Amino acid sequence: MRDEPAEISCELVARILDEHWGFRAAEVVFAPVGFGSQHWIASQEDGPRWFVTADQGGGRAVGNAMRTAKELADRAYEFVVAPLPARDGRLVQEGLPGWVFAVLPYLHGWSTPDGPWEDAAERVQIARVLGRLHAAPAPESLQRWDFAIPNRDELMVAFEELDQPWSGGPYAEPARLRLAGAREYVHSRLAQYDVLVREVEAFDDPWVVTHGEAHSANVVRTADGMRLVDWGTARLAPRERDLTGIHDGSADVLAAYQSAAGPVSPRAAALELFNAWWPLGEIASYVQLFRRPHVESEDSKESWRELTVYLPG
Template sequence: MNSCDLVAGILNEHWGFGATEVSYAPVGFGSYHWIASGDDGPRWFVTAERVGSDGEQTIASAIQTARQLADRGYEFVVPPLPDRTGRLVREALPGWTFQVLPYLHGWSTPDGAWDDPAEREQIARIVGRLHAATPPDALQRWDFAVPDCDALLAALADLDRRWSTGPYAEPTRLRLAGAYEYVHRRLEHYDALAREIEASDEPWVVTHGEPHSANVLRVTDDAASTAPRNGDAGRMRLVDWETVRLAPRERDLAAILGGPTDVLPAYQSEAGPVTPRAAALELFDVWWSLAEIASYVRLFRQPHGDSEDTRQSWQELTEYVPS
């Protein structure tokens, strides 16, 4: 049975959706996607991901938060559809969680940069609205831990012998060996920033976690019929809500501030007269780079092959770790 037939069976068994056609969608990175159609055309967008170290429950809590936000009228939130039992995330295969979202016609960007000043202003307003929201009951609190940091530290302590788990293992070891002091300084700097922000009494808000351009769908059909709140911002939909957390507002602002246009006034028009803290913005910039380095190092310390995903992962690693 191929993956499309498998997905069709899962949709029928667990969601009760009669998909007449399923096609693989080679989009995104790190997960798998399909477009499923009924008799009247595309209707569902299916995502499968490996169960991470946080487990299914953590993902389910995040997705439930997105559902609660959408139910309150935040039209930019796209949550999954419930299965027959009301679950929004389901481990339909051992080690794999599935989500089924409504299919929306639209487009996104191949990377996360906000190159269009008008779009950057629109997302600033959307994020401002999100940050002004009352935290839903299901919302989890962000912590300062860098994912896979233990794996990164173990790798840094094991640079004296050859790595042989795949084609990118030894190049990763050599890259880390050359940047050993750099990575350690980044870790120490992050710890200092974390202590400063953790001691602050600045209130935390509902944050998406990754409001970059690739996580925004620009809707182009009747699904965008909701009256825009601010011009074309009504056509923008934020996806990938697995990272939603109660956190410092700079967690999101680090992704949207900057560039040739000052979008802080647009953000403040929705969030209120708040001023981002330079140390908090830097904290999330450093956190992101360390999280990326750690995830790619963990990947290449495990058995792996030469695929489009691993080639892209290696390219990303070289951009975060200086030669």
């Protein structure tokens, strides 16, 4: 997120680190990275650094995802960046009402600002990593993915209210007009998605451990190799949930994936399903956001930019 939450100061983050983890931070700075969670970088003088995350709501889901990452890391899947346990052994703590915090090791490396895998050699590397992940036994805490498109019901309500102005904030009316112009497009994509769901549900291939957002921006390149961060969306799901971002028909990518996952290949219908699921979920989420009260901010600007990417003008 680009906008620092008013209710969480750097001083509060330092107190939470001290109280729950026993980490004495000499400095805490807000990190305007990612989208969804809030982040800070905490450090000691000439000592360790930590990456702190906070999520509003969904504490149980966040806890399950963190336990999944920790179990995978404990099984020597070195590409998994897992949270550090607090003093009481828990991986997440409620730092203030409605907010849960987790602390991860700070990685020295680099990532990309956007998600697409543009480098062919890196695409092969991440295919091998995902192959190992998909071959892993499922952790007990891993939740099962479902086919529902987030905020779909709210999107249907928005369609019913296109004939009256929206007044949630500066992007409310632009969002209404954009959605009105793309009404047929979105309805046809939803209908196509529902057909694909019925087809993929009939497959008998076992579901696997998936990261959910294994794009380039969620991979830190370190001296010791690729490290996958942001495990909040980890779910038991069809393998294509992760493969849509790397599958390009390349024999090298498929061979790298199969070297760890075994003799399995992505299925066209499942690839198509996940290629439809993501933009539909983004459209529904951003429409819901702009129908609610909002203000002009860096986050709302970025949300509007994303909506215009997924929703034809």
